[in-house]
Amino acid sequence: MNFEFDADSEEMRAMVVAFAQRELVGRKDAARTAFDPGDFRRRWRLAGAQGLVGGAVPLEYGGSGLDAVTSSVVMEALGYGTEDTGFAFSVAAHLFASLMPIVEFGTEEQKREWLPALCSGERIAAHGITEPEAGSDALNLRTRAERKGDEYVLQGSKCFTTNAPVADAFVVQAATEPNGGFFGLTAFIVEAGTPGLSVGPVYDKVGLRGSPTADVHFDGCVVPARQMLGAEGSGASVFSASMKWERVCLFAIYLGAMRRILESTIEYAGERAQFGSPIGGFQAVSHRIVDMTLRLESARLLLYKAAWGLARGSQDEIAPALAKLAVSEAAVQLGLDAVQVRGGLGMVEGEAETFLRDALPSRVFSGTSEIQKNNIARALGLGNSRRPRRRR
Template sequence: MIDWNEDQIALREGLSAWHEAFSADHVENDEESTFSWEKWKLVRESGILSLPFDERWGGLGQDLLTTMYVLEGLGEGCRDGGLNFSVTTTICSVGVPLERFGSAALKEKYLPRIISGDAIGAHAISEPAGGSDALKMRTKAERDGDHFILNGSKTFVSNGPIADLFMVYAKTHPDGGPLGVTAFLIERDTPGFEIGNPIKKMGLRTSPLSELFFDECRVPASQVCGRIGGGFLVLDYVMKREILYSFITNVGEMQNRLERCVDYATKRTQFGKPIGTYQAIANKIVDMKIRLETSRKWLYDTAERLVRGENVTVDMAIAKLLTSESNLASSLAAVQIFGGNGYMAEYGLEKDVRNAVAGTIYSGTNEIQYNRIASMLGL
C-alpha cells in the first residue's frame, strides 16, 4: 500500500473538520430527497472541489492519488452519500474534461466557477432508448454556421436539477461511430434547453437526478470541448477519473461501516456474550475487511498504472466491478450484524444498501464491465 507523506495526511485531516457538518441530518434529508444548499455552501468553503485542478485556475494542484486519498476520507467521514456523489460528479463531469480538453477561453470562463463551487456540473450521456449503448445515442448536433443546433433528450443525469453547467455528448455525424460524437459545454439557461423535474430514485436521494431536453437548442461552436468528433476521447478520459474518484469515496464509506460493525459487535451481547465472539458474525466482519482492502488496493494500483500511462482498460473494469459489489455486500452485512436496528432508518444502514445498489449501475453497469473484460481476454 502507499505510504502517504505528511502533506497528504495533513490535507486529508484538514478537510475532515468539515465532515460532521456535511453529515448533519443525512437520514432526514435522504427520506425527503432533499439536496441541501446549506451543505453545498460548506462544500464550497472546504475547498474539496479544488483538489485536482491547477493553481492558475484556483485549484490546489493535487495529483490523482492525493485527490483520491482525500476523497476516501470524505467517504469515511461524511454520512451523506448523495452529497459525496454530487461532489465527485461536479468534479468529474465538467471540471476534469474542461481542464484537459477545453479551449483557453472555456477554461478561463468556466473552470474557476467549477473549482470554487459557484457552478455545479453535470454530464449528459445516457438516453432513454440507448442505456449502456452510448453509440446508439439519438441526440444530434447539426452545424449551422458558427453554431450547432441540438435536438434530443438525455436521462439519468445526476446533478441535473441543480447544475449550472452541463457536458452534453451528441452526435455530430450520424454514421461516424465513435468518431461521430462531440462534447458540448452548455449553460443552464441556454434557449431550447429544458431540465426535467427531479426523478424519484432508490438511493443517493440527496443527489438529484433528472432528464434533459433539447429542442432546436442553439449552442456556439466555441462551446465544443475538445475537437469535433472527439467526444468519446473526452468521455473515456472522464470515465476513468469518475470511477477512481467516486469508488474510492465508496471505499471510505466501507471503512466507516466496518468500524461501526466492529464497535457494535464488541458491545452488543446475546446469550451472555458479545455477538462478535460468534463465528457467524465474526466471519461477516472479516469478509467486510477483505473486500474493503481488496477494493482499496485495486483502485490505487489502477490509478498508479494510469499515471504511468499504461493501458488500464481491464484494471478499471475490475476495480469498478469489484468495489461496487463489495460495497453492496458490505452494506447488506452491516444490516444483518445490527439486526433489527440495522433495518431501522435511523441508523442509516438501510440507506447505505440503497445507495450501494447504484454503484453497480452507474459509470458503466457491472454487466458492461464483465463484457469489457471478456473482450480484452479475446472472448
C-alpha cells in the first residue's frame, strides 16, 4: 500500500492548482447575480486548453488518457484551486457523465466525430436523464424514442440537466421499450440546435450557481440512428458506467474544496481572538476542527480506494457508493462546522457560507445519500431471501 502519488501526479496537481487560482476566478458577484454565459465560455476554453475538460479521454481522441486515480487528483486540485465550485462541477459533469460514456460505448466514428472538440474546450456536453417523475427511479423514464426507419423521434422532457444552457451536445436517455426495465432504455447523442430540442431558463439554485442548469425538452426531435450510443436497450448500462466515474472522480472536487475551507478555518481560528486568546485554543473550537479534519481524511481514503478499483476495471458496486456517500456527507458537515467556527461572519457572504451552499446539492445529485445506502445494502445481500441458518 502506498498513500503517496508519484512525481508526475504531484507535478500535475500543483500545475492545476496554480492554473485554477490564476485563470478560473469567476466574477466576485457571480453567486448573487444572473449566470454569465460569456464569462463561463471564456473560462471553459482556458480549462480546455489546459486539458481539464477531457483528461480521462484517450489521447487519440483529444484527451490526456488519465486513469481514474490521476483524474481524481486533477479534480481534487481543481476543487482546491478555484472558489467557483459550480464551474468545477460543470467540468466534471461534462467529462465523466457525458464524454466517458462516448469513450466506453461509442463507435469509432462517434468518438472521432464528437470527442476532439469536446476535449479541447470548443464544445460543451450535457447528460440528460433526470425527469420530473423519474429521479431516483431512473429506469421508468417517460421520455420516449420511437424508431422510424433510420431515425428515432424523441418526445419528452428532462430536468436538472447540468450544462444544458451552454451545451453543444447532449447525451440523452430515452425509453425505446416502455416498461422494459433495465433493457428498455437507449442512449443517444443529440446535437444542440436539432429541431424539436429546446432548453428552458437557467435554474436559480441554492448552491453550485456557477454551474448552469436547466430543463431540456424534446418535441418530435428527430435523431439519426447512427447517433445511438451503444446498442438499443443498453441505455441503463451506459448510465451505470457513467455513474461509476461520476460518483468517484467528480466528488474529488469536493475533497479539494474541503481542504481549502479547512485550511482557511484553521487560519481564522488562529487569528480570531476572544477573551484575550485565539479561539483555536478553546477546546470546543479545536475539537470541531479536528472533527473536520477526520471527516475529510476519511472520505479522501474511501474515494481514492474507489478510484484505484475503477482504474483497474473493478466491478465493485460498494466502493463508489461508499465514496460518494462519505464525501457528500462530510462536505455538508464540514461546511456547517466552518460556518459555526466563524460565528456571525459565517452568516454573511464569504467562502464558508458559499461552500456550504455548494455542498448541499452533493447529497442529492448522482443518487441521493439514501439511494447510495440502498445500493450498498443491496450489494451486501441485505433483503435477499435466504434460508434461515439452523441453530445448533
